Amino acid sequence: MKAPLTFKHLKNDLPAAIVVFLVAVPLCLGIALASGTSLLSGVIAGIVGGIVVTLFSNSSLGVSGPAAGLVAIVISAIEQLGSFETFLLAVVISGLLQLLLGFLKAGSIGYFFPSSVIKGMLSGIGLIIILKQIPHALGDDKDPEGEMAYLQPDGETTFSEIFKAFTDVFEGLNVNWGPAVAALVAFIILIIWQQEFIKKQPWALWIQGPLVAVFSGIVLNLSFKGIPQLEIASEHLVSLPIFDSWAAFSAEMKFPNFAELFNPAVYTTAITLAIVGSMESLLCAEATDKLDPHKRTTNLNQELKAQGMGNIAAGLLGGLPVTQVIVRSSANIQSGGRSKTAAFLHGVFLLLAVLTIPFLLNLIPLASLAAILVMVGYKLANPTVFKQIWQQGYKQFVPFLVTIIAILLSDLLIGIMIGMAVAIFYILRNNYRLPFVETKEGNRIQLTLSEDLSFLNKSALKEYLSNLPAKSQLIIDASRTEYIDPDILDIFESFKDYAKFKEIKWKWLGLDREGETLAELKRIQPQETAS
Incomplete structure (x- = not known):
């Protein structure tokens, strides 16, 4: 309206x-x-x-x-x-x-x-x-x-x-x-x-x-x-x-x-x-x-x-x-x-x-x-803004700074696209590296999965599971997870045999909700449970 x-x-x-x-x-x-x-x-x-x-x-x-x-x-x-x-x-x-x-x-x-x-x-x-x-x-x-681009009509630059x-x-x-x-x-x-x-x-x-x-x-x-x-x-x-x-x-x-x-x-x-x-x-x-x-x-x-x-x-x-x-x-x-x-x-x-x-x-x-x-x-462009973004960490400050420099040296839309590319890089990198939160207590390990797990998380998750120590007790908490990509489910499917070989006992949490994804999780849920 x-x-x-x-x-x-x-x-x-x-x-x-x-x-x-x-x-x-x-x-x-x-x-x-x-x-x-x-x-x-x-x-x-x-x-x-x-x-x-x-x-x-x-x-x-x-x-x-x-x-x-x-x-x-x-x-x-x-x-x-x-x-x-x-x-x-x-x-x-x-x-x-x-x-x-x-x-x-x-x-x-x-x-x-x-x-x-x-x-x-x-x-x-x-x-x-x-x-x-x-x-x-x-x-x-x-x-x-009204000329705002870096290159000027007379051949000069800003x-x-x-x-x-x-x-x-x-x-x-x-x-x-x-x-x-x-x-x-x-x-x-x-x-x-x-x-x-x-x-x-x-x-x-x-x-x-x-x-x-x-x-x-x-x-x-x-x-x-x-x-x-x-x-x-x-x-x-x-x-x-x-x-x-x-x-x-x-x-x-x-x-x-x-x-x-x-x-x-x-x-x-x-x-x-x-x-x-x-x-x-x-x-x-x-x-x-x-x-x-x-x-x-x-x-x-x-x-x-x-x-x-x-x-x-x-x-x-x-x-x-x-x-x-x-x-x-x-x-x-x-x-x-x-x-x-x-x-x-x-x-x-x-x-x-x-x-x-x-x-x-x-x-x-x-x-x-x-x-x-x-x-x-x-x-x-108040200096206070620069200070606030800096305090939020480099993942915020780098796209912020790159956007500024790109706009100064090109024009508005090209600068925005370059800044977006850098921001997306950090988003993808963050998703790649942090598909879960790990909590350890002795040989008992709990993985709290993120809200969404996509194919971008395959490598990090597969590497983590393959390095679990033998005879561990693993709890995978999917209570906050809304979507798990089929590629991720394949990794858990393959993990069943590896867990038996390494004598790893594991179970799922958060399987009481309805939905196709959770039905898939129930299908691959092993018989073993953590003691």
Whole structure:
């Protein structure tokens, strides 16, 4: 069931919606620029993600919009399909596929991502946000604001961009200090607004730090006009397209080319978008739930349906494909959002802004927004999280750390898959080594079997039984066991003759339950019993 919009938390949701809206504007534009499409396509995707997806979703704090993780797919698909209009048809079909996945309850796959990988994803994204914003804060990076991958459009990497920015600063090359000043002022404001004496003020709920930081950026931008070393160039400002009327806005919109409905390449692209977009949405929904201070849970099947409706609308209206996105969701949570109304209002603000006040938004320095995003990134990659995971042991910390490093050196989905592979390795290794718990008392041995014994446990169990000392008394406790693989039963069957040869007396516990597995156990139960 999708949760209804509610306005009872408006005093929390409205300020959060404004902050998310301000963060979303450059991200929507940057992702569109990185994708090689019109800026309007990114804005439309942001509007659809905020309004359409939110109406069908039951995620309390998740925010949807165009995703940086799909940029490479979009670029390749448009080139392969030959036109943006044909690509839009693939987006519509991908939405239909996501709807189908939702009705087939495929969203449950999201529950199988290990906690260590999800936390690694959050910390990895936090570090990426910080690293990507440093060049913007210094006014040295002209790459799209929404570009999150390690490899950049201009051939640089995440780290070489930072090195280049600092080198230019120290050497005094092409450096304008205006963005750096705006970022520094915004950062100081954000830190002040974190202090308790500000938080306790009744007006602080409505006048939040990010809003003051953005306003300071506009004031500084206007104040620096005409000052050579401080004037902020247009490429370092928000660049929302300006339309004189609704007619001008609609004239720029593109629509899907349904004449390509029988083009096989369209369906290949649609399937790719549906799978990758669904995975990214499920991961972000899980991560957002972990950040939710009220510990609410998203129905992932409903989330797939909501994303499907969003992509159908985005494709029909000329927008980029949408997913749930962690950067905007995190900004929503950290700005005090309480319900899905915040995400909905951010979409409404995007629509109103592009039609009414683009000239005002275009005065905002990207450096001011960079400071806001750095704070968001720090809260995601808080050192306390690293300490907590470390205390849980290396089996949790290694997948966590590998996920972070893989995300930093590739992109979100590849990093997650690598982290998952490491986590699964430890899970399989743990199952392989620990199919039971041994308790010894003299020559009396009790094996308490785990809840599930699969073929992965064959080697460890067979090796253990073959090394039991002669004349032992063995009790095999299956009282907590729900499933035993037939391969494991074969091992016990073979053990009967070995036990007679070694004069080992053994018996089963927990055979009073019904079920096919236990019937098999009764069949192989020996006559001997421990004395």
